[in-house]
Amino acid sequence: MTRPAEDELADIARRLYEAEQNRTPIRQLSLDYPDMTIEDAYAVQRALVALKVADGREVKGRKIGLTSKVMQRAVSIDEPDYGALFDDMFIEDGGRVPLGRYIRPRVEVELAFVLGERLSGPGVTLFDVLRATEFVTPALEILDARVQMSDPETGHLRTIVDTIADNAADAGLVLGGRVFRPLDVDLRWVAALLLRNGTIEESGVAAAVLNHPGNGVAWLANRLAPHGVSLERGEVILSGSFTKPVFAEPGDSFVADYGPLGTVSVTFDSGAS
Template sequence: MTEWSEATDVLVEAADRLLEAARSGKPCPPVRETLPGRTAETGYAVQEINTRRALHDGRRLVGRKVGLTSQAVQRQLGVDQPDFGMLFADMAFLDGLPIPTGRFLQPRAEAEIALVLKGDLVGGPFTVAEVIRAVDFALPAIEIVDSRIAGWDITLVDTVADNASSGAFVLGNTPVPLTGLDLRLAGMTMTRRGQEVSTGAGAACLGHPLNAAVWLANALGGRDFPLRAGDIVLTGALGPVVAVEPGDVFEVVIDGLGSVRAVFS
């Protein structure tokens, strides 16, 4: 067996482990110990295996998420840049309608600003002006992050391989054009069952949510799945992440964008 085929077998084994954890509902041990180099690119190679499997199974790609946009989380994982994961149509839930908590393993909720594109971002590198021109509107969003890895015992390669710890997302229903918005100063409050559990602002997301969008466009522009018109971009957390329990009702209010609710059955 060649060195290349051995490496490929290891990547497939890691992808299989994560897929089985999601299928069975039983978190798995970290995959980092089995992966060569333990680099972000190794993690993305595992992520791509499961992305292609999902597409082959008929799941539809509708966007991307940016993770690790907080400097504190980057320091915790020993990295100096964000990561990205894939968003599929079956990960989207409606504002205020029940979300089955049982579909997740270790869910946590975070407030984000979502951007919806009206133009492709293929190639690059891109300027912020080009990304702004490609954005149709913004929405408030709640991302439900989840980990297939037991106890959230993750490093960079683990979370990247695990589709950037994606779980699901809820979007608000009132689109707002970027014209006149200052997303950097947009304040955010998240409540759980009426009690405040997280606050922040757009500046917490790489200094500005558009910075995260530009990073993502440049990270994906030369890959097999660049950003396309109609795609949703979850730009990253605006404040602390909060654990989810059955029966929780989260509401996020973002200045200039309105509100969105995630209701867990």
């Protein structure tokens, strides 16, 4: 059985952090440790988060990924995954970011929940989430890969343990559009078009996120409970994408159009960070 030993977890986290800083992805953990478990991967993620906090970065929220059944089946899991949002990941709506800040960025459409009260599992329900949420806003998430997406020698694709260890592939987010209270809109029917350079690339409706995007937030609060972690007042929770991710190339401009809820956008400039 090939799993990372306890004393290897911190080293893996350090390698991932260096990959982010150097813009060079590491070899897939799933190849080096074929029997690595999801809990092993989350242990690496926690060590990675601790490294970043020790380096002065601040956790400002959480993201939820793999919320659609299609994506879960594709990576052979039956639940979403999650990662941490840091203060330096937030990008102003309409902002321009250098593509060289990332390795291989992709863009997804989401709803962001901003909490007005703490949510502590177990037993958190959708109704608890709606009551605790101060407001919801349209969002774009930027994904990146500090682990090789495809092994150059074998073509082996990264697995769920690679993604989880890599902070669920989180790299950035943009909040924008119209801010609204969660009971003022039927969140299931929030829809968006994702345009790249004026052309529609993806579209979706928020019910694709676990039947209701608030269900993702409830799942996360309950999933974190065994680790003694709560979702805190003021935190931003990305509830999961309802479109497929789209790769960004130099000069690409992305706009997510939420109709009556407004738009949110970002442009990727060529060049390094």
